[in-house]
Amino acid sequence: MSTNDLRRTAARDRLGYLPYLVPGLLLFTGVIGVPFLMNVGTSLTRWSGVGTPEWIGLGNYRELAGDGEFWASFGHNALVIVGMALAPTAIGLVLAALLTDLIDRHFGPRVASVLRACLYLPQVLPIVIAGVVWSWLLAPENGAVNELLTAVGLDSLAHDWLGDPATALWSVLAVMVWIQIGFPLVVFMSGLQRVEPSLYEAAEIDGASWSRRFWHVTIPQIRPEIFVVLLWTTIAALKAFAPIYVLTKGGPGGATNVPSYYSYQNFFDKTEVGYGSAVATVLTLIIIALTIVFLRVQARDQGEER
Amino acid sequence: MTVTLTDKQAKTSARRTARTRDRRRRRRGPAAYAVLLGLAALAGIVLIPFVVVVLNALKTPAEYSEKGPLAIPDSPSLEALGQFWDRVGFGGVLVNSFLISGSVAVLAVLLSVLNAYALGIGRIRGRTSILVLLLMANTLPQEALVYPLYYLAKQVGLYDTRLAVVIVFTVIQSAFGTYLLSSVLSTFPRPLLEAARIDGASRWQILWRVVFPVLRPTMSVLMVFFFIWTWNEFLIPLVFLVSNDNQTVSVALGVLQGQRLMDATMSSAAALLGLIPTVLFFLIFQRTLSRGLTAGAIK
Numbered sequence: 001m002s003t004n005d006l007r008r009t010a011a012r013d014r015l016g017y018l019p020y021l022v023p024g025l026l027l028f029t030g031v032i033g034v035p036f037l038m039n040v041g042t043s044l045t046r047w048s049g050v051g052t053p054e055w056i057g058l059g060n061y062r063e064l065a066g067d068g069e070f071w072a073s074f075g076h077n078a079l080v081i082v083g084m085a086l087a088p089t090a091i092g093l094v095l096a097a098l099l100t101d102l103i104d105r106h107f108g109p110r111v112a113s114v115l116r117a118c119l120y121l122p123q124v125l126p127i128v129i130a131g132v133v134w135s136w137l138l139a140p141e142n143g144a145v146n147e148l149l150t151a152v153g154l155d156s157l158a159h160d161w162l163g164d165p166a167t168a169l170w171s172v173l174a175v176m177v178w179i180q181i182g183f184p185l186v187v188f189m190s191g192l193q194r195v196e197p198s199l200y201e202a203a204e205i206d207g208a209s210w211s212r213r214f215w216h217v218t219i220p221q222i223r224p225e226i227f228v229v230l231l232w233t234t235i236a237a238l239k240a241f242a243p244i245y246v247l248t249k250g251g252p253g254g255a256t257n258v259p260s261y262y263s264y265q266n267f268f269d270k271t272e273v274g275y276g277s278a279v280a281t282v283l284t285l286i287i288i289a290l291t292i293v294f295l296r297v298q299a300r301d302q303g304e305e306r
Numbered sequence: 307m308t309v310t311l312t313d314k315q316a317k318t319s320a321r322r323t324a325r326t327r328d329r330r331r332r333r334r335g336p337a338a339y340a341v342l343l344g345l346a347a348l349a350g351i352v353l354i355p356f357v358v359v360v361l362n363a364l365k366t367p368a369e370y371s372e373k374g375p376l377a378i379p380d381s382p383s384l385e386a387l388g389q390f391w392d393r394v395g396f397g398g399v400l401v402n403s404f405l406i407s408g409s410v411a412v413l414a415v416l417l418s419v420l421n422a423y424a425l426g427i428g429r430i431r432g433r434t435s436i437l438v439l440l441l442m443a444n445t446l447p448q449e450a451l452v453y454p455l456y457y458l459a460k461q462v463g464l465y466d467t468r469l470a471v472v473i474v475f476t477v478i479q480s481a482f483g484t485y486l487l488s489s490v491l492s493t494f495p496r497p498l499l500e501a502a503r504i505d506g507a508s509r510w511q512i513l514w515r516v517v518f519p520v521l522r523p524t525m526s527v528l529m530v531f532f533f534i535w536t537w538n539e540f541l542i543p544l545v546f547l548v549s550n551d552n553q554t555v556s557v558a559l560g561v562l563q564g565q566r567l568m569d570a571t572m573s574s575a576a577a578l579l580g581l582i583p584t585v586l587f588f589l590i591f592q593r594t595l596s597r598g599l600t601a602g603a604i605k
Contacts, residue, residue: 016509017428024421024440024480031477032443035454039446042453049453098341106338117589118349121356124584126538128560129577133355136376136570144358144376178352183531187486190527224489232444232482239447242540264449273453280450287445288438295434302492 036284043277049267053274060278070279073250073257076169080240080258083173084180085233091177092184093226095119097218099185100192101200102210116189120182127179131246134175138162162248165255172247172256179243180236184229191225192218227298231291238287259283359581362574363387370571386575394558395550396579402547403537403555404583406468406475411533413476415525418483423513425484426491427499437488443481448541456545471546471554475539479532490524491517530591534584555580 043060045053064070104112122130137144140160149158161171195217203213219226241260244250250257250265259279266276362370364382390396421440425433455474456465464470494517502516543557553561559576 014428014430017424017430020420020424020428020509020513021430021436024417024484025436027417027473027477028440028443030458031455031474032446032451034458035451036442036446038454038457039450095345098345102338102341103345107342111342115345115349119352120588121585122352124534124538124581124588125356126540126556126559126577126580128540128556129359129573129580130355132570132573133358133577136358137355144354147376178355181352186527186530190523191490193523224493225486228486228489232485235441235445239445241447241449260447260449263447267449267453277450280447284442284446284450288442291438291441291445292434295437298489299434 039277040281042274043281045274046272047274048271049273056274060275061282063275064278064282069254069257070259070262072254073259073262076256077238077240077258079169079173080176081234081237083176084237084240085230087177088180088233089184089226089229092181092188092229093219094214095181096185096188096192097214100189101213101218116185120186122179123182125179127242127246130175130179131243134247135162138171163252165252168248168252168255172243175247176240176243180233183233187225187229188222191222195221223301227294227301231294231298234290234294235287238283238290356581359574359577362571363578365571365574367569367571370569386571387579390572390575390579394553394562394576396555396558398551399553399555399558400583402468402552406471406543406554407533407536409472410475410479410536411529413472414479414483414532415528417476417480418487418528419513419518419521419525421480421484422487422491423517426488427494427512427517429492433488437485440484441481443478452541452545455542459546466546466548466552468547468552471543474542474546475532475536479535482531483528486528487521487524490521494520526591530588533587537584555583 042053044055044057046056046059047053099112099116103115125133138161140146140163143161145161146158149155159167161167199217199221200213203217208216239260240258241264244256244258244261245264248256250261260283263276263279263283266272266279270276358376361376361378363386364384365377365379366383366385369377369379369383424430425437430436459465459470464473498516499512502512507515537554538556539554540556540560543554544560547553547557559580562572562576
């Protein structure tokens, strides 16, 4: 068989997988594709949500380019990425490795499961409730955090965590880490189950320390999961809405505002549906651009592996 | 290399793992205990907010206003729990949430497997673009989806039905599943597929007999995620499920919270009641997650 024939067979072979994509693509078109185009359409109008939208072309986008509030909210997003994506992924990786490689093997899988369940629990709590509980804990008076600081003699550090623009964003980030940590942990632990136990045994027999095994066995083995978790949490960070909504409502004085909350404000508080759609469209395009770059890097990484 | 993992082989490999584990367990040093202690302390800190919820759910409003949110209740009272249950008709709401989240968990995992099979194993042309497209289901902020979806649902007569919410979230959640599974499958050992093909297996058979068993641990993780994520969804169910008969737990919670009709003890009671089903769900599936070890033993 010539190379050409081979290529043709391969192409025909790949086409055979196409039917498996049909349900996914059809549902996607109806639930996401069409609504997205409608959203883009709305972003070209001035509309309060009722009545007839007024066509204004790119007016909303021109306004957006000079909107200081919008760009400031983007700046906060950079930190939110640290709080919701980078920190939880790094911590989750170490915790997953410790639980799988150390706790599970030395103290049994039951201990590891219990610890995993405890660390995952914040993911289960409805965000509305998490918001209420954390406002109790971070309250300026009688809040648990301040009382704890007073109890250990650090009263000077106690203050209004969510009300002070200097600490509001950092407090929100801490709560985000608390919420997020369980997600990478569970994904990484399930990924580590694919890893051959003999790999660890071989490394151990060679006298590799825990940190060497972590870098040279654990991380390379669950690379696909690391990529997925990083991209996913970064997207979640860019769209972050609920934690901001329940903890600070973007305040104090816009100190914790993020684009997705800003678009929500325009949709529902200011009823500037056209402008809110424009914010959402820009945000979506930025996330898509980031996704493309990320998937390219991942594809190259996986290509090298083979 | 084995193409199909028989029960017997699974058991031998499980026994082997168990034996190495026993041997190793004898050699735990002080370092292992230090790590265990550290992790237990971390888990303790993570759990503090939950302790606060339980404390307040068991207080009477009078006791709460007297002693504040962090005091331990003198005599646990179930008053707040009962009040919240009656006010929202919690039984019905619970059934709705179970129906919706359960259907989404199963359907979205199936959809993800089909998508990922075509993208990860089939490696069809333009797969990265298709993946980016499918990922939009998650990248699009939900605030932007609400108006158009509301309009479309009214057009096709699905407005205020649980089915509409199931369809919407099946698509939204499957974005993550498609991505995770196709990433995992793109590292799937090719020789295994070719061996199955030579044995005369069709694509459909390969999917269920070769690929599916390897994906099982990851799929059960996805089911847990999808169930819990859908359970906690607020905005779209709030807009779609206007009649009381169709409401879900988190909508009932959020609405009461928003109307400021609940005092702190009832909020906590609501939180506790809303939390228990998802925690149970997670705990039940924990087992499946750990059992993945033997299923993943194909090399």
